[in-house]
Amino acid sequence: MRPMQGYVYPNEFELHWGLLIVVYPYLTGLVAGAFILASLARVFNVREVQPVYRLSLLTALAFLIAAPLPLLAHLGRPERAFEIFLTPNLRSAMAMFGFVYAWYLMVVLLLEIWFDYRKDLVIWSRGSTGVLSLVRRILTLGATDLSEGALRFDAGAGKLITIVGIPSAFLLHGYVGFIFGSVKANPWWSSVLMPVVFLFSAIVSGIALMLLIFMISSLVRFKRVDMACMDKLAAFLMYALVVDFSLEMLDFTQRLYEAEESIRILSQMLSSRLVLSLIVLQVLVGTVLPLMSLALVAPTVRKQGLVKVPDELRRLIYFVVAVLIQIGIFSTRWNVVIGGQLFSKSLRGLTVYKIELLGIEGMLTAGAIVVLPLVILLVLVKLLPPWPDAEAGATAGIGLGLAVSPARR
Amino acid sequence: MAGRSARRWVAAVPQQVRHLGAIFALLVAGLVGARQVLVPKTFGERGHYRAAAVDSIVAQEIGYAGHAACETCHPDIADKKGQSYHRGVACEVCHGPQAAHVLAPMDHKPPAPRERAYCPLCHGYNPSRPTGFPQIDPVLHNPVRPCISCHDPHDPTPPHPPESCAACHGEIARTKAISYHAELPCTQCHAVDRRHSVSPRQQRPSKPTTREFCGRCHAQDADSPPEIPRVDLASHGPGYVCWQCHYPHHPEAR
Numbered sequence: 155m156r157p158m159q160g161y162v163y164p165n166e167f168e169l170h171w172g173l174l175i176v177v178y179p180y181l182t183g184l185v186a187g188a189f190i191l192a193s194l195a196r197v198f199n200v201r202e203v204q205p206v207y208r209l210s211l212l213t214a215l216a217f218l219i220a221a222p223l224p225l226l227a228h229l230g231r232p233e234r235a236f237e238i239f240l241t242p243n244l245r246s247a248m249a250m251f252g253f254v255y256a257w258y259l260m261v262v263l264l265l266e267i268w269f270d271y272r273k274d275l276v277i278w279s280r281g282s283t284g285v286l287s288l289v290r291r292i293l294t295l296g297a298t299d300l301s302e303g304a305l306r307f308d309a310g311a312g313k314l315i316t317i318v319g320i321p322s323a324f325l326l327h328g329y330v331g332f333i334f335g336s337v338k339a340n341p342w343w344s345s346v347l348m349p350v351v352f353l354f355s356a357i358v359s360g361i362a363l364m365l366l367i368f369m370i371s372s373l374v375r376f377k378r379v380d381m382a383c384m385d386k387l388a389a390f391l392m393y394a395l396v397v398d399f400s401l402e403m404l405d406f407t408q409r410l411y412e413a414e415e416s417i418r419i420l421s422q423m424l425s426s427r428l429v430l431s432l433i434v435l436q437v438l439v440g441t442v443l444p445l446m447s448l449a450l451v452a453p454t455v456r457k458q459g460l461v462k463v464p465d466e467l468r469r470l471i472y473f474v475v476a477v478l479i480q481i482g483i484f485s486t487r488w489n490v491v492i493g494g495q496l497f498s499k500s501l502r503g504l505t506v507y508k509i510e511l512l513g514i515e516g517m518l519t520a521g522a523i524v525v526l527p528l529v530i531l532l533v534l535v536k537l538l539p540p541w542p543d544a545e546a547g548a549t550a551g552i553g554l555g556l557a558v559s560p561a562r563r
Numbered sequence: 564m565a566g567r568s569a570r571r572w573v574a575a576v577p578q579q580v581r582h583l584g585a586i587f588a589l590l591v592a593g594l595v596g597a598r599q600v601l602v603p604k605t606f607g608e609r610g611h612y613r614a615a616a617v618d619s620i621v622a623q624e625i626g627y628a629g630h631a632a633c634e635t636c637h638p639d640i641a642d643k644k645g646q647s648y649h650r651g652v653a654c655e656v657c658h659g660p661q662a663a664h665v666l667a668p669m670d671h672k673p674p675a676p677r678e679r680a681y682c683p684l685c686h687g688y689n690p691s692r693p694t695g696f697p698q699i700d701p702v703l704h705n706p707v708r709p710c711i712s713c714h715d716p717h718d719p720t721p722p723h724p725p726e727s728c729a730a731c732h733g734e735i736a737r738t739k740a741i742s743y744h745a746e747l748p749c750t751q752c753h754a755v756d757r758r759h760s761v762s763p764r765q766q767r768p769s770k771p772t773t774r775e776f777c778g779r780c781h782a783q784d785a786d787s788p789p790e791i792p793r794v795d796l797a798s799h800g801p802g803y804v805c806w807q808c809h810y811p812h813h814p815e816a817r
Contacts, residue, residue: 161690163691164689164690164691237601239594240594240597240598240601240602241602241606241607241611243611245611260590265583268583269579272579295582295583295586296582297578297579297581297582297583298578299577299578299579303577304577304578304579307577307579308579311579
């Protein structure tokens with residue numbers, strides 16, 4: 155890659171926000187996306203995606219737990235991070251984001267999971283011993299009432315929380331976009347469309363992730379992959395991708411038509427620094443190719459998809475598409491975070507970003523943080539099995555007349 | 564009676580809500596408690612910061628005396644500096660905080676930076692510095708010599724213009740010194756206006772622009788000592804000016 159060129163202010167040689175800040179919106183996007191998928195199942199009663207409902211909630215939680223880590227690792231004094239909760243600063247978007255995060259974690263995600271799993275937790279922990287059972291007993295918080303009224307309350311509360319959760323998930327990721335979109339000094343970021351674009355790319359990445367996790371978990375458990383569920387996920391993925399791509403193109407067209415003074419340097423950046431990450435990875439590999447594949451094989455317009463392909467091949471295409479979309483969305487985050495710092499505020503020069511390998515902001519740390527949620531998910535899945543056949547009512551049959559979880563009633 | 568109705572009211576609340584409520588109450592109590600313990604008492608009195616921080620900063624020992632204190636005892640230097648380009652630069656910018664020197668002039672002598680690395684902190688070339696601000700490239704500008712050998716820090720304008728081209732074009736001078744052109748004066752090839760040494764960018768020296776110029780020494784029929792290499796200007800790299808291939812300050816370099 156060519157080194158720094160043109161005129162760059164001395165404090166712009168080095169990028170202040172590196173790879174970790176790319177990872178952060180990527181992770182929160184997956185949280186919001188996975189949660190919105192879960193809410194499709196619960197609030198909008200999309201029957202086909204019921205099998206991923208609990209898995210989506212746990213995935214959202216696993217990624218939400220890991221989401222602040224890149225920020226903490228980026229901070230010079232991470233041990234002071236908690237102070238934003240002690241002395242709330244209403245005038246700082248970044249400081250208030252701590253509360254958005256806490257609201258989403260404590261009030262939305264944990265509560266919804268708790269209400270959904272409470273019955274199962276009580277039954278699983280009953281009469282058995284061992285660490286797992288003890289943890290589950292603690293997780294019931296002592297609320298062991300399994301009367302029909304209590305279970306009805308669980309279902310109602312869960313649904314209410316999901317309804318509150320949808321705008322909360324929008325808020326969570328819209329806020330990340332807002333933080334970039336409100337930097338009015340930076341023409342690459344400053345756009346009112348930013349929160350909306352972030353949100354839809356979050357939905358895209360969340361659905362694609364759930365598609366991957368659902369497929370891999372089925373294979374690992376030697377279960378048949380539920381193709382009805384996969385087809386529905388693929389259809390939703392396609393719809394979200396269409397909206398996401400349209401919004402991005404709208405943003406792009408608007409910038410091009412407005413042609414503000416920054417347009418020259420931005421187009422120079424696009425045609426030199428961001429060719430691979432934006433044009434190739436984000437647009438071609440991460441959007442156009444998946445869009446075309448899904449349009450051909452996913453049952454969107456017709457019941458069968460435009461081209462009829464056997465289940466195995468379709469599954470493989472979905473898998474590849476989901477992987478490509480993850481690459482594409484990661485590139486989207488890269489292009490926003492890194493792209494916004496590659497050009498000088500003088501609008502007359504471009505700098506370069508070189509990733510470290512080691513070091514707290516290096517590739518290894520970032521990689522570890524991306525893998526960590528999957529490890530957390532593995533633990534959560536052991537603790538709170540999300541599979542339909544693991545539900546207490548399905549095996550224990552304790553005569554509650556609730557063979558399926560409240561969400562599936 | 565009131566106790567029984569309150570108990571009945573509590574019993575009517577679902578068990579889950581009671582237990583969750585207790586947990587949330589604990590969390591809120593923890594947050595309130597943590598705020599009591601961890602948030603400094605004076606936080607937020609005047610703004611989003613600890614108001615007492617101002618007092619603790621005020622209580623710090625004062626290190627600087629201020630230029631007025633210096634001028635009382637050093638009026639000659641203050642006068643000289645007051646007439647120079649450094650009139651806006653306080654004494655303690657270079658000599659460091661000197662409150663201790665004011666209190667006990669003999670016990671605390673102020674340091675005076677004499678090393679070459681010091682002046683470029685302000686005068687080293689940096690594109691973000693304002694146009695017209697005197698800036699030099701420390702590598703090329705009179706290498707090795709301490710700045711104070713030409714510039715008096717209290718009146719930095721040099722007493723006379725640079726005497727040799729090497730004062731500013733040191734790298735070229737050092738390169739030329741080891742080349743076959745070492746003996747040639749700069750004016751052999753460059754016509755230099757006298758004013759170039761005081762306003763270098765306004766009065767630029769000329770540069771040879773034709774092949775015939777080099778040919779004055781290097782052409783076949785040139786009137787120059789026989790040991791000077793000759794070329795046939797008609798056939799040797801026609802269409803090119805000589806310096807496009809030969810660097811005149813080091814012509815044998817390839």
